[in-house]
Amino acid sequence: MFALITDNLPIMLQGAGMTILVSGVAIVLGMPFGLLLCFGVTSSRTWLRRSSRIYQSVWRGTPILVQLLIIYYLLPLIGINVVPVLAAILALTLNTIAFQADIFRGGLQAIPPGQMEAARMVGIRKWAARRHIIVPQIFRLVIPSLVNETISILKNSSLVSVIAVTELMRVSQQIVAATYRPFEIYITAALIYIIINLCLSFAGRVAEQRMAGRA
Amino acid sequence: MATENTTPVIKIRNVTKEFGSFTALSGITLDINPSEVVCIIGPSGSGKSTLLRCMSFLEEYTSGEIEIEGRLLGYKKTAAGMVRDSERNIDDVRRNVGMVFQHFNLWPHMTTLDNVTLGLRLSKRIPDAKARDIGRDALARVGLGDFAGRYPAQLSGGQQQRVGIARALAMGPHVILFDEPTSALDPQLVGEVLDTMKKLAVAGITMVVVTHEMGFAAQVADRVVFMDRGRVVEQGKPSALFTEPQSARLREFLDTWRQRNNLFQTDQARLAAVGDRRTTEA
Numbered sequence: 001m002f003a004l005i006t007d008n009l010p011i012m013l014q015g016a017g018m019t020i021l022v023s024g025v026a027i028v029l030g031m032p033f034g035l036l037l038c039f040g041v042t043s044s045r046t047w048l049r050r051s052s053r054i055y056q057s058v059w060r061g062t063p064i065l066v067q068l069l070i071i072y073y074l075l076p077l078i079g080i081n082v083v084p085v086l087a088a089i090l091a092l093t094l095n096t097i098a099f100q101a102d103i104f105r106g107g108l109q110a111i112p113p114g115q116m117e118a119a120r121m122v123g124i125r126k127w128a129a130r131r132h133i134i135v136p137q138i139f140r141l142v143i144p145s146l147v148n149e150t151i152s153i154l155k156n157s158s159l160v161s162v163i164a165v166t167e168l169m170r171v172s173q174q175i176v177a178a179t180y181r182p183f184e185i186y187i188t189a190a191l192i193y194i195i196i197n198l199c200l201s202f203a204g205r206v207a208e209q210r211m212a213g214r215a
Numbered sequence: 216m217a218t219e220n221t222t223p224v225i226k227i228r229n230v231t232k233e234f235g236s237f238t239a240l241s242g243i244t245l246d247i248n249p250s251e252v253v254c255i256i257g258p259s260g261s262g263k264s265t266l267l268r269c270m271s272f273l274e275e276y277t278s279g280e281i282e283i284e285g286r287l288l289g290y291k292k293t294a295a296g297m298v299r300d301s302e303r304n305i306d307d308v309r310r311n312v313g314m315v316f317q318h319f320n321l322w323p324h325m326t327t328l329d330n331v332t333l334g335l336r337l338s339k340r341i342p343d344a345k346a347r348d349i350g351r352d353a354l355a356r357v358g359l360g361d362f363a364g365r366y367p368a369q370l371s372g373g374q375q376q377r378v379g380i381a382r383a384l385a386m387g388p389h390v391i392l393f394d395e396p397t398s399a400l401d402p403q404l405v406g407e408v409l410d411t412m413k414k415l416a417v418a419g420i421t422m423v424v425v426t427h428e429m430g431f432a433a434q435v436a437d438r439v440v441f442m443d444r445g446r447v448v449e450q451g452k453p454s455a456l457f458t459e460p461q462s463a464r465l466r467e468f469l470d471t472w473r474q475r476n477n478l479f480q481t482d483q484a485r486l487a488a489v490g491d492r493r494t495t496e497a
Contacts, residue, residue, distance in 0.1 A: 114320035117273050118379075121314040122334025122386055123306055133322050134334065141323065 015171030017145035026092035034100025060097035088160035107138035230279035257442035349391030373404030
């Protein structure tokens, strides 16, 4: 049994690497767009607010698996041929943008409007104030929720196995198909997921404490 | 006091402000002249803070005109009437207007010095080293020269408000608007903020102060404006206004204030009496 696991561990870790890559890129790419969407959702311009909300409803109201398959099969139809891993990253990014926008909105609403007024009264333009005053404070407030979202995307990234991206789940399935030892392999996969997520929680707590120490 | 032919720093003509069906300001006309200290007093809901926020265009006024040093604030005149001005022009018109807020509105993730210098760096594009010099200077003027590296949460309320004043001062404004600067402070911290403001008044900075501190208004103001229900009811030198109020409403307002003050003094007298008895018993 140990031989089975140790023999397959290197290739599973490679798969884990792909899992981290796909979800990591999605989370990081999702942040700037999530922030933009957050400002869209809270905008005073009706058309911008409405279209931002529609985007959110669509991506929060449909299963990731459906989103993934639509993007994977839609892109070639409109003449864009991408490798599966890019389609996977695109789907997860577009999905996490909708959720991150809501997380950031929570943070934004916790910041008193007076912060922006004070910035405007020393001549700082709205976007500069957002960058230097509002966004840094949002991040301090939403670190725990952002860690949750990262964990959630990391777990959901197992779904991209259906479009033949060789991440941890896909690799595990392939090993099981060859060895007929589902129990050992899937337990190992689960352990790898847990270890990655525990590291994420830990990093989140360290980041939180560092920022809390300053004010 | 200003002479006849000086341009007012702020010129307010027939300004109204409506929030839906509620009229917060109905036809305010007021001039703020260079080096003048004007205190605006009045009961809660009289529109004094709204007027101050209109002067800085944090609140859009509904009709009338406000000019800052001769330039129309917030709107531009077109053939079709008044239309809202661009943010860039609004910034430009009010670039010499500073503001101090009731709740300080310091940026909690930045040091005191960064709070004071951010506007210099971002809007006036002053290089870091020079901005820091100006910032340290401003902090020294409010007696916080040694607190440049502190974060707002590490300061008392009075100190935070003085940083708020320094932040306005650093921009080199021609007029500073104070929106109830001591209302959010514990009573024992009010004095240090008022003292700081007195120094600025003596230095000749034009100030408009919305306040409930009658003592400050009586001592420091060149002119006191009494507002009630969205109108300027009465204005004049504090000596005249406080001793010979012309309107019934101001008389009533001052009476209420004196009663409250008397109550406080009686309380103190009673406490003192209790204290005396205790000492005699011991």
